[in-house]
Amino acid sequence: MSDHSPADGPRHDDPATVQAIAGNGLRQVPLALLPEMADAAWRAGFLISHVPLAGVADKTGLLAAFASGLGFPPGIGGNWDSLADALSDLSWLDSQAHALLIDGAAQLRAQAPDVLATAIEIIDEAAAHWADGGLHFQAFLADAAMPLDAA
Numbered sequence: 001m002s003d004h005s006p007a008d009g010p011r012h013d014d015p016a017t018v019q020a021i022a023g024n025g026l027r028q029v030p031l032a033l034l035p036e037m038a039d040a041a042w043r044a045g046f047l048i049s050h051v052p053l054a055g056v057a058d059k060t061g062l063l064a065a066f067a068s069g070l071g072f073p074p075g076i077g078g079n080w081d082s083l084a085d086a087l088s089d090l091s092w093l094d095s096q097a098h099a100l101l102i103d104g105a106a107q108l109r110a111q112a113p114d115v116l117a118t119a120i121e122i123i124d125e126a127a128a129h130w131a132d133g134g135l136h137f138q139a140f141l142a143d144a145a146m147p148l149d150a151a
Contacts, residue, residue, distance in 0.1 A: 024127040024137045026120055031144035034101055041138060047095035054104030054145035057111040062119055070100075080118060087126035097136035104145030 029037060038048050051069035056062050059080075066086075067077040070093070076086050090098055100123070108116045123139045130137035 024131040026123045026127065026139040026141055028141045028143075031103060031142040031146065034103060034140055034142050034146065037138075037140045038099065038101055041097075041099035044097070044136075046097040046099040046136065046138065047093055048099050048101060049093070050146075051100055051102045052104050052145065053102060053108055056104070056108050058108075059112070059115045059118075062108060062115055066119075080122065083119075084122045084125060087122060088129040098130075098138070100139040101146075102139060103142045105141055106143040106145075109143060 027037075042048055049070050051065050053062065053065055056065055063077055063079070063083060066072070066083060070077075070086070070090070072086050073092055077083050105116060120141070127137045127139070
């Protein structure tokens with residue numbers, strides 16, 4: 001374990017870690033890779049947030065999952081614009097680097113693919129915003145859900 005604080009920003013002393021989390025944006029990955037991605041991001045100094053989407057089938061549920069998973073301040077994240085603003089801010093999390101682990105997207109993908117597509121677009125826009133500011137933002141999306149004891 002490292003004593004490196006996520007607030008210090010990412011470390012770039014491990015080439016394998018840097019390669020695993022290079023760039024900003026959203027990556028759709030198999031569930032089996034989420035722990036590896038989380039470990040690489042954590043070792044690089046990223047603050048890890050978990051957004052479980054298991055059982056989410058609509059926009060309201062997705063927005064609530066993001067608000068809960070990222071600890072949005074009260075009144076934030078209740079619509080698409082607010083989600084976009086929140087993901088481009090994240091100041092309440094006190095970190096220069098963020099990694100979102102988003103799992104359990106299969107039901108949403110099947111029942112409301114347009115909702116998932118909009119969320120992905122917002123995440124990509126937030127990642128571009130962070131990149132423009134020289135900060136790090138990664139999101140890893142898996143269709144399968146992590147077991148309850150792993151979250």
